[in-house]
Amino acid sequence: MNLCDRRLGDLFQNQVLQEITSEDIVNSCMQRIEALEPKVGAFLSVDGDRAVARAREADRRNFGLGEYPSAVGGVPYAIKDNICVKGWATTCASKILEGYVPVYDATVVTGLDEAGAIILGKTNMDEFAFGSSTENSAFGRTRNPWDLDSVPGGSSGGSAAAVAAGMVPFALGSDTGGSIRQPAALCGVVGMKPTYGLVSRYGLVAFASSLDQIGPITRSVTDCAALLRAVAGHDPRDTTSVDAEIPDYLEGLDAGVKGRRLAYPKELMGEGLAPEVKLAVQNAIHVLEEQGADVEEISLPSLAYAVPVYYLVAPAEASSNLARFDGVRYGFRAPDTDDILSMYEETRAQGFGQEAKRRIMLGTYALSAGYYDAYYGQAQKVRAMIARELAEAFETYDALLSPTSPTTAWPIGERSDDPLAMYLSDICTIPANLAGIPAVSVPCGLAKGLPIGLQVMGPQLGEAAVLQVAFAFEQAFKFRARPPLLDGMPEDPPSTRVRSDAAKFAEFAAGIEQGVVDFTRPLREGDVSSDDGGRGRGGETGETKEADDAGDAGDTGDGG
Amino acid sequence: MGISKKDVEHVAWLARLGLSDEEKERFTVQLGSILEYAERVGEVDTSGVEPMAHATTLTNVFRDDVPTPSLERDEALGSAPEAEDGGFSVPRIV
Numbered sequence: 001m002n003l004c005d006r007r008l009g010d011l012f013q014n015q016v017l018q019e020i021t022s023e024d025i026v027n028s029c030m031q032r033i034e035a036l037e038p039k040v041g042a043f044l045s046v047d048g049d050r051a052v053a054r055a056r057e058a059d060r061r062n063f064g065l066g067e068y069p070s071a072v073g074g075v076p077y078a079i080k081d082n083i084c085v086k087g088w089a090t091t092c093a094s095k096i097l098e099g100y101v102p103v104y105d106a107t108v109v110t111g112l113d114e115a116g117a118i119i120l121g122k123t124n125m126d127e128f129a130f131g132s133s134t135e136n137s138a139f140g141r142t143r144n145p146w147d148l149d150s151v152p153g154g155s156s157g158g159s160a161a162a163v164a165a166g167m168v169p170f171a172l173g174s175d176t177g178g179s180i181r182q183p184a185a186l187c188g189v190v191g192m193k194p195t196y197g198l199v200s201r202y203g204l205v206a207f208a209s210s211l212d213q214i215g216p217i218t219r220s221v222t223d224c225a226a227l228l229r230a231v232a233g234h235d236p237r238d239t240t241s242v243d244a245e246i247p248d249y250l251e252g253l254d255a256g257v258k259g260r261r262l263a264y265p266k267e268l269m270g271e272g273l274a275p276e277v278k279l280a281v282q283n284a285i286h287v288l289e290e291q292g293a294d295v296e297e298i299s300l301p302s303l304a305y306a307v308p309v310y311y312l313v314a315p316a317e318a319s320s321n322l323a324r325f326d327g328v329r330y331g332f333r334a335p336d337t338d339d340i341l342s343m344y345e346e347t348r349a350q351g352f353g354q355e356a357k358r359r360i361m362l363g364t365y366a367l368s369a370g371y372y373d374a375y376y377g378q379a380q381k382v383r384a385m386i387a388r389e390l391a392e393a394f395e396t397y398d399a400l401l402s403p404t405s406p407t408t409a410w411p412i413g414e415r416s417d418d419p420l421a422m423y424l425s426d427i428c429t430i431p432a433n434l435a436g437i438p439a440v441s442v443p444c445g446l447a448k449g450l451p452i453g454l455q456v457m458g459p460q461l462g463e464a465a466v467l468q469v470a471f472a473f474e475q476a477f478k479f480r481a482r483p484p485l486l487d488g489m490p491e492d493p494p495s496t497r498v499r500s501d502a503a504k505f506a507e508f509a510a511g512i513e514q515g516v517v518d519f520t521r522p523l524r525e526g527d528v529s530s531d532d533g534g535r536g537r538g539g540e541t542g543e544t545k546e547a548d549d550a551g552d553a554g555d556t557g558d559g560g
Numbered sequence: 561m562g563i564s565k566k567d568v569e570h571v572a573w574l575a576r577l578g579l580s581d582e583e584k585e586r587f588t589v590q591l592g593s594i595l596e597y598a599e600r601v602g603e604v605d606t607s608g609v610e611p612m613a614h615a616t617t618l619t620n621v622f623r624d625d626v627p628t629p630s631l632e633r634d635e636a637l638g639s640a641p642e643a644e645d646g647g648f649s650v651p652r653i654v
Contacts, residue, residue, distance in 0.1 A: 210613060302604075305604060311597070312598050329639065338652070345577065349580075357587070358590060360577060365571045368574060375598070384610060384611060387615065
């Protein structure tokens, strides 16, 4: 298994034990990207040089100064192109932001930077997150790694495809009506939308401010829990961010589901569900029952209105959020216009794609004088009813189960002419956004080679329970399939570090396993630069080392 | 209920969105069918229900009224399609 396929926990341990370097992981991912990107098209931009430079910095920092990495330290990742990275073009897959370079980092980016993670590339998406297939991107197509003629789902299709194809160990996406969970389901990976407000939205280009959340896309529930902890937390720059203590989601993750009361809403298991999806989810329910959970069918009648509510509320908020794209301050401006009004109209006409225009129109109409009460106002009331019904269900049940998507991935182009058909595929995921509750999708089977996702939902701030149920299912079900695209992938490039003498590190490794190693200070005085291997520089050694390293330990670091 | 072409033109005006004739035709049909579907929220008896604007219990999160560092002017103008004399330059307004 290549490094780019490994889980965060293994990558962490491998680095701490100095078996690999961060640069090795980056090189492994870059090789995978080179091999598969021409077929999959997950990325809008990749910056390998920047990643290698950061990896070298991570290697030096982590092992040179005795600071040990967090779960994501030294690990490269992909980030959806609607999340701002300072100095890196962020387009939201729209022509209206082509070439826009943010002057600040999103809070999640700052947090992950500090934890030592490394952005490798920005991923493709539906323009401004409007879509469920990534077909609405202005800059190209992303294909499902399980079947290149099928959609990866959306709007975080690029992020999900990148993780499914093993191009990166994890990615960040955003979810407004299912945009993390649905592509995760269609691409056979884990994707989670946290409680509204758990993860800062500062730096996320807004679609619907009361629904949006950034969340993890990973290959395992454990990784999801680790990553969620790394990005969650109060942010004074996001006034909708929750000020609650963030638990360690890894602790107690394996609590199991014995005696847990779970339920599935029959409204999400009925009409419109493909038979193979229904079978897979029913099987998943049996698996959980075998693990000791008590699963019942319940009825939540208001869920029948979730999609119409969403397609009034979300476009309304989007129409307001997209008013700023007017050619004045950033992005595309239509040339040759005589007055400000034509400049606005032409810029937006030429800069926005069809789905963006449709949603702006829909939202503007729903908010306009004479229609506000019947549309947006009424939708807000039905939203309250949906949220209340779900909250009441959680008074009895620990978590709710459903399919994530009513179907598996469909052929590219099949639904792109029928916007309403596309919207109806969000039926299972939308309720969690409307109610602001956490929800995760975990793979629960394949049908004709295409993945199916099981969704687990919980009450607000109930991430721990949601992850425990998902973990219990994942461990019992053992979904091990990988996209056939990955068959015969070449071995990793050679390591950048000189292979260490195993015996030399035996004591160190033993110490870690026995828990006697104290990670809060440098391990052994004088150990820092006595062996070049710890820096991962391979052949090029002490000569290129920064002077401060030699100063730290008083050793000469003369290139081992 | 559907939507008329005139409605589409009015909404496009409100949204400052220039639409081609072909787009106006297409959107009249598409928005009509989407709205017809969305209108079913009207079936629900919402008497006595307070509207829900968002999913948190937070309201009006304030900080102290103390100036803190913000974006430098040149940074703010850095992405401007056109800038002049420390401001964003646009076609004539009046």
